Amino acid sequence: MKAFSIKTQLIIFLSIFALYLSFVYKDALFLVTTLAAVAGAMAVDSVIVFFRSKKFVLTESSAISGLIVGYVLSNVYPWWIFLWASVFAISSKHLLCIRERHLFNPAAFGIFLATVLLGASTQWRGAGLWYILVPAGVYFVSKTRKIEVVIGYATAFLALFGAQAFFQKTSLLDVLIYQNYFFIFVMLIEPKTTPTTRRGKVVFGAAVAILVFILTASRVKFEAELLSLLAVNAFFLLLNKLK
Numbered sequence: 096m097k098a099f100s101i102k103t104q105l106i107i108f109l110s111i112f113a114l115y116l117s118f119v120y121k122d123a124l125f126l127v128t129t130l131a132a133v134a135g136a137m138a139v140d141s142v143i144v145f146f147r148s149k150k151f152v153l154t155e156s157s158a159i160s161g162l163i164v165g166y167v168l169s170n171v172y173p174w175w176i177f178l179w180a181s182v183f184a185i186s187s188k189h190l191l192c193i194r195e196r197h198l199f200n201p202a203a204f205g206i207f208l209a210t211v212l213l214g215a216s217t218q219w220r221g222a223g224l225w226y227i228l229v230p231a232g233v234y235f236v237s238k239t240r241k242i243e244v245v246i247g248y249a250t251a252f253l254a255l256f257g258a259q260a261f262f263q264k265t266s267l268l269d270v271l272i273y274q275n276y277f278f279i280f281v282m283l284i285e286p287k288t289t290p291t292t293r294r295g296k297v298v299f300g301a302a303v304a305i306l307v308f309i310l311t312a313s314r315v316k317f318e319a320e321l322l323s324l325l326a327v328n329a330f331f332l333l334l335n336k337l338k
Contacts, residue, residue, distance in 0.1 A: 101238045102155035108231055109162040109281075116221045122170070125220060129165025131174040135181035136161030143189050156201075160184045163202035163282060168209065169218035180209035199328045200285045207321045217318050222277035232280025241284035243293050247300025248283060255308040278320045288328045295334035302327045 099107070117126050140157035144150065164180045184205025188197040191204075209215040221227070236242050256270045283289075283303065290296050306323035315322065 100155065101235070102159060104238075105235060105281075106155060106158050106162065108235075109159070109166070112221060112227065112231075113162070113165070120220075122220075124170050125165070128168070128170045128172075128174055128177045129162060132164040132168075132177040132181045133158055133161030135178040136164070136185050139182050139185040140188075143185070156188075157185055160188075160202045160205070164205055166220050166277060166281075167202070167206050167217050169216045172213075172215055176209060176213055176215050179213060180205040180215070183208040193332060196287060196332075198288065198331075199325050200282060200288045202285075203282055203321050203324050203328075207318065207325060210317060210321075217321075219275060219277055222275045223273060225272075225274070225276050228276035228280050232276065235280060236284055239284055239286050241286070241289060241296060243296035244284055244289055244300040245279060247297035247302075248279060248304045249300075251301040251304035252307070255305065259308075259312075275320060278324075282320075282324065288331055290331050290334040290337070292335055292338055294337040295331075298337055299327055299331060299334050302330075 113126060113129055117123060136157040137153055140154050141151060144152055144154070161181050161184075164177055164184060168177055168180060170177075182205070184201040187199050187204040187208075188201040191198045206215075206217065210217065232245075236245055252274075253267075253270075257267050260267045260270055283300065290299050303320075303323045306326055307319045310319035310322060
């Protein structure tokens with residue numbers, strides 16, 4: 096029996112986790128908007144691929160992008176906001192490319208553009224449930240060989256926010272408890288928009304964490320994690336040269 100691909104496993108995990116969150120928080124609307132995001136992402140991707148190859152396919156990567164959009168955007172907005180975020184996400188994958196590789200994390204790009212152009216906001220459902228996301232995340236990190244990205248991010252994040260907590264006389268435990276584990280273990284490690292070299296992966300993760308700290312301290316209007324990830328995405332091909 097053929098084993099499920101890592102993408103299929105991620106889809107299964109995110110789907111089950113969504114059902115769990117919807118049940119626990121009695122939020123059926125979360126499932127509705129997430130389904131809209133997934134349907135939009137898969138439809139747009141299929142149309143673009145069809146015009147390019149004359150073949151109709153449903154891709155796993157588009158389903159993952161749609162699921163992430165559903166998790167991150169706030170469902171106080173109508174379903175068409177989620178649909179547009181998915182359109183932005185998949186369009187970026189096909190249009191913003193270098194050497195046949197898309198530059199930006201598609202879901203992050205779509206969500207960010209939805210916040211800028213459509214006035215949407217983020218909610219990050221389940222992002223603090225470390226007891227679910229950390230064990231699952233460690234598995235996916237090992238399978239995608241992105242452990243160095245997480246190590247780089249965690250090291251820089253703890254150093255900066257830990258120092259801030261020390262000087263402000265607050266608890267480092269609070270920093271860990273309220274960490275965005277969904278961002279770390281689902282979005283940050285996206286294989287196609289992160290470096291493949293060991294040093295490049297460490298620097299990538301650390302750079303994202305440093306930007307998150309700077310943007311958070313500066314109280315920027317936009318989501319610090321998304322903006323930081325997209326900014327460093329733009330340089331991941333250069334970071335690949337770090338052996």
